Amino acid sequence: MELSKSIILLSCLAHESRLLIFKQLVQAGSSGSTPKQLVEKLNMPAATLSFHLKELYQAGLTHKEKRGRSINYYADYNCMSSLIHYLQENCCAADHCDSCQESVGLR
Amino acid sequence: MELSKSIILLSCLAHESRLLIFKQLVQAGSSGSTPKQLVEKLNMPAATLSFHLKELYQAGLTHKEKRGRSINYYADYNCMSSLIHYLQENCCAADHCDSCQESVGLR
DNA sequence: TCGATAATTCCATAGTTATGGAACTATCGA
DNA sequence: TCGATAGTTCCATAACTATGGAATTATCGA
Numbered sequence: 001m002e003l004s005k006s007i008i009l010l011s012c013l014a015h016e017s018r019l020l021i022f023k024q025l026v027q028a029g030s031s032g033s034t035p036k037q038l039v040e041k042l043n044m045p046a047a048t049l050s051f052h053l054k055e056l057y058q059a060g061l062t063h064k065e066k067r068g069r070s071i072n073y074y075a076d077y078n079c080m081s082s083l084i085h086y087l088q089e090n091c092c093a094a095d096h097c098d099s100c101q102e103s104v105g106l107r
Numbered sequence: 108m109e110l111s112k113s114i115i116l117l118s119c120l121a122h123e124s125r126l127l128i129f130k131q132l133v134q135a136g137s138s139g140s141t142p143k144q145l146v147e148k149l150n151m152p153a154a155t156l157s158f159h160l161k162e163l164y165q166a167g168l169t170h171k172e173k174r175g176r177s178i179n180y181y182a183d184y185n186c187m188s189s190l191i192h193y194l195q196e197n198c199c200a201a202d203h204c205d206s207c208q209e210s211v212g213l214r
Numbered sequence: 215t216c217g218a219t220a221a222t223t224c225c226a227t228a229g230t231t232a233t234g235g236a237a238c239t240a241t242c243g244a
Numbered sequence: 245t246c247g248a249t250a251g252t253t254c255c256a257t258a259a260c261t262a263t264g265g266a267a268t269t270a271t272c273g274a
Contacts, residue, residue: 047223069220070221
């Protein structure tokens with residue numbers, strides 16, 4: 001992953017509402033969530049939710065599927081895992097950090 | 108890690124200059140880097156660097172050590188690895204993502 | 215075709231964050 | 245006690261980001 005892409009993803013996640021939305025989508029799993037469900041769950045005005053959902057979508061952190069008059073949003077795990085990999089590779093050090101040792105197979 | 112702490116760390120890293128500074132500190136390893144070295148390496152005005160270093164320090168992503176008239180800054184691996192853990196636990200899914208399977212020991 | 219529902223876009227406003235030259239503080243060696 | 249060097253803080257300005265009510269678009273069932 002490029003540095004500029006990682007900045008886009010980090011900025012996108014660095015907002016309470018968006019991180020909560022994303023966590024919600026992760027919890028919803030393969031059935032996804034509609035904006036309406038998210039509005040109810042997170043108690044947020046529809047326009048505000050829509051703004052944040054769009055940010056997440058444009059960053060590539062979600063994908064969506066139209067189903068009649070509603071839309072299902074899903075967390076994009078590949079995107080998130082690429083970011084996690086980027087941080088492990090570039091911003092941590094295998095010989096100084098437990099989780100890096102695990103991921104590099106030293107444990 | 109709390110959600111609010113993860114937001115602070117993500118915001119802090121979600122800036123090109125700060126991510127570059129942090130990567131530089133990771134590369135510098137146990138010898139660390141001074142602001143002067145970073146200014147030269149990253150070609151950035153001293154006031155701007157100082158501003159970003161302070162943000163990183165206040166977020167807990169670095170620690171520092173005064174040495175005479177200069178200061179050594181170091182990447183804080185514990186802080187970064189806590190963030191990586193948080194993302195793996197809360198924002199990814201072990202059964203949908205390779206790197207999560209690794210870290211959860213399913214592989 | 216209509217009214218209701220789901221979702222998005224518009225847009226003015228408010229709030230936050232970044233920039234970097236200039237001034238300042240601290241510590242060195244001579 | 246200087247002058248030089250390292251680093252930070254100050255602060256005005258610029259740029260960006262978020263908010264949410266109102267208007268708009270799309271799709272449903274009757």
